Amino acid sequence: MSPAARGGIALSHFFLIVVAAFVLVPFFWIVAAGFKTQISLLQGEIFFTPTLASFREVLFSKTTEFLDNTLNSLIVAAGSTLVILVAATLGGYAIERMGTPRWLVHALLGWAVVFHMVPPITLVAAWFPLYRELGLDNTYAGLILGHVAVHLPMALWLMANFVRDVPVELEEAARIDGCSTPWLIWRIIVPLLAPGLAATAILMFIFSWNEFAVALNLTAKQTATIPVAIAKFAQGYEIKYGEMAATAALSLVPALLFLLFGQRYIVKGLTTGAVK
């Protein structure tokens, strides 16, 4: 390797390490803040004696709702992911492989583009009065439906993309063997789509877990998700910074787990729609 090339690589590492530090410092700082007392936090101490008080308060105190919020987030994220996967897989397959009329394909994909681009708050405004009339506000079903509507467009694009990669020959062979359509989808298509399904599922779960604008306006105390709870902390009359930081630190856990165990799928999901 030439000295110039080696120099280029050293420079690359230097640049990457500086940026990596920029990315990581806020995370470390917020986790550290969770281990501080309110006084030590307010004084901006760098060296401090760690205490679990804030975490204990968030997890176990009588007034805390963190575990309820976590359960709500899990229910809504799992529910909406499941509905999205079914609708997007069937829809994507129909768009790519079932001879769906062109105008309908264009209408569905066009709808997906428009409603992917629209700010969710305009949709929430549209749902809100209907929800109140129907009694759907402050219910899991209502919020799940909302998250499905907001994230289905992207899932439909992704699944249509993944279906396109399934060789048509396999389907034809299965047909000749006398497979019915549901059998074909369940036993041939779905297993071949497994990596794509995993990528879509992880992304949809994360999106729902993170979603705020919809959850803020369609939930109340009983159904509030973690992002809504974090926002509440920041707006109290007297902000409990320590508990806010501890809640923030705890809500990072799913992202870290996905990053460690599902990074391949996350990268696949995020890059498929755009680069292909």
Next chain:
Amino acid sequence: MTAAATMHDGRWRVIALTPVTAIFLAMSVLPVLNLMAMSVHDIGWSGGRSVWTSAGAVHYQRLAEDTLLHAGIWNTLVFSVVAVAIQIVLGFFLAWAVSRIDRGRVLYRTIFILPILVPGILIGAIWKLMLNFDFGLANAILEVFGAEPRDWLGTRALALPSVILVDIWHWTPFCFLLLLAGFESMPQDVLEAARVDGAGIWGELRHVLVPMMMPVIVVTFLFRFVSSLKVFDEIYLLTGGGPGSATEVVSYTIYRTFFTQDRMGYGSAMSIAVLFGITLAIALTLGASRRHGARP
């Protein structure tokens, strides 16, 4: 139509399309029609039921005079253009740097992906603490260099740049990821050839990398630009649109009008105007790209 298509009978096709179509009709077509109806009414609540009184086109006329909304539109555009442009440039160099090294690629990628996966509201919370006047890290660093502490989120001139900074921190990783995929799918022999030709690092950048990456850059820009027009979470927590209207963005204006001020008729008119504007922008972009013969 492929050969496989002819083998499906119509009944299964209807069944396969039903969930997507039902959600489409129930969650966007119907509500948007309702939104249109609401936009020409004044709406109040009485005993859990809504009470509608006709308002004609008054709400739409008011849109033209609403200075807060205009500030929101302007700030949203400034925010999106500036933040995304910087994200693309930074993301490009990060992706380039990662594509040049052999060791540590996965480690860097893992670190850089983290902000994408974190709730926007959490990013807001983290930076609200980081930028806090009294105990935030930003002012602590300034203090080390002997500089005066600043009220990052509370002064007119600094609030929007601060929010843009947070957005850059949040979303540069996404641009990095897409651009890295672009670098990785680039034919190696072209890069080798450019190096052998002795184009030099800047020559390589200008004459080979940027032109070849252009399609990915454009797609990444559009993707991010569209998403950043929706910005809400971070603003909600960091500044609430303030000070004054310094960080007011469209989503926040609609939220405030519709949900906190309970002006549902007027909020609906705003939503319809935004929906209309975005649909128009998409149609124009598609039209333009078709005329240039490129697929979007």
